Amino acid sequence: MQSNQAATRIKMLTEMGIGPVWLPRYADAIQEAIEVSVTADPSIDHIETATQSVIAEAIVAPVGNMQVPEAVLSDETASAWFDQSPVSDVLPVSSRVVALRSVSDMSWDELEASVASCRACGLCEGRQKTVFGVGARTANWLFVGEGPGYNENIQGEPFVGAAGQLLDNMLLSLGVRRGERTYIANVVKCRPSNQEGKDRPPSADEIASCLPYLERQIALIQPQVIVALGKTAAIALTGFDPETPVTQLRNKVHRVAGIPMVATYHPAYLLRKPLEKSKAWQDLCLAQRTFDGTSV
Ligand code: SF4
Structure with missing residues (x-):
């Protein structure tokens, strides 16, 4: 019965042209396969059958050009998929093959609404406000931090307080x-905090859940230069191993979706280690030269 309700919801969302959910990047091919099958026969029963079939096949064989990692999309996913609400429940990472509309297709307004109601990871539980980002939607510069802290969670804006200054x-x-000409965003849109209520870095799963939103923001903004503020942002954007030393992230121009990206220190770190500000200055000079087209 729950599976029929889920299928009905999916059909309604599709017909309304909305689907406020997120997909990990590897799920695009699965979504496409489901849509092709459903378009051919849009009955509710068929949606359920087609989706279960596509997911089941994806576990053992490539879908489109992608081989879905079994560790990510496990057998339990197919059954869990219809046993949980795709819109309102917090799903495990492996269950996020849900929407018939990908984050990568969303407009600004759809994206903002999707973040505001997102429950894709556990960070939704402790948040007061989501922190979508702030700035010009046609910005030349995009600055990306780690995630909201205590004050940002209350105010709903990134980089407030001393670090923001x-x-x-x-x-x-x-x-x-x-x-x-600037846009400021974070890798995760909800505040990570530990059991004592203190700020903490987001986990790998939390980053994976939230990254599609940032990727869509980058695609919509198309900035000339991205500045990653801190190691977490630089690792998330480049996909490098989390153990990559800062020395391999700084002093070079990386590419993120074809856009030049320069890494520097997080302002909060610079407040704790003011002597590092000279290195941050060097990074900003590199970012400026990159912006001017004179970095090489
Ligand atoms: S951190 Fe991102 S993925 Fe997690 S609930 Fe908030 S908006 Fe959703």
Whole structure:
């Protein structure tokens, strides 16, 4: 019975042209296969059958050009898929093959609404406000931090307080201001905190859950340069091994979806280690040269 309800919901979302959910990147091919099958025969029973069939096949064989990792999309996924609400429940990472509309297709407004109601990872439980991002949607510069902290969670805006003040000064050194030709976002949109209620870095699973939102923001903004603020952001954007030393992330221009990306220190770190500000200055100079087209 639950599976029929889920299938009905999917059909309704499809007909309304919305599907407020997220997909990991490898799920695009699965979604496409489901859509092709459902388009051919859009009855509810068929949606359920087609989806279960595609997911089951994906576990053992490539879908499109992608081989779905068995560890990610396990046997339990197919049954769990219809036993949980695809919209309102917190699903494990392996169960996020849900929507008939991918984050990668969303408009700005759809994306913002999707983040505001997102329950794709456990960080939704402790949040007061999601922190979508702030700035010009046609920004030249995109600054990416790790995730909201205590104050950001309350205010719903990234980089407020002392770290935000320092970031604003970093922007001024590049000749820009918050909201003018700049966009500021985080890797995760909800505050990670530990059991004592203190800020903590997001886990790998939390980053994987939230990254499609940032990737869509990058695709919509199409900035000229991305500045990763801190190791977590740089690792998330580049996909490098989390153990990659900072020295391999800084002092070079990386590419993120074809866009140049420069890594520097997180402003909160610079507040704790002010002597590192000279290195951050070097990073910003590299970012400026990259922006000007003179970095090589
Ligand atoms: S951190 Fe991201 S994926 Fe997790 S609940 Fe918040 S918006 Fe959703």
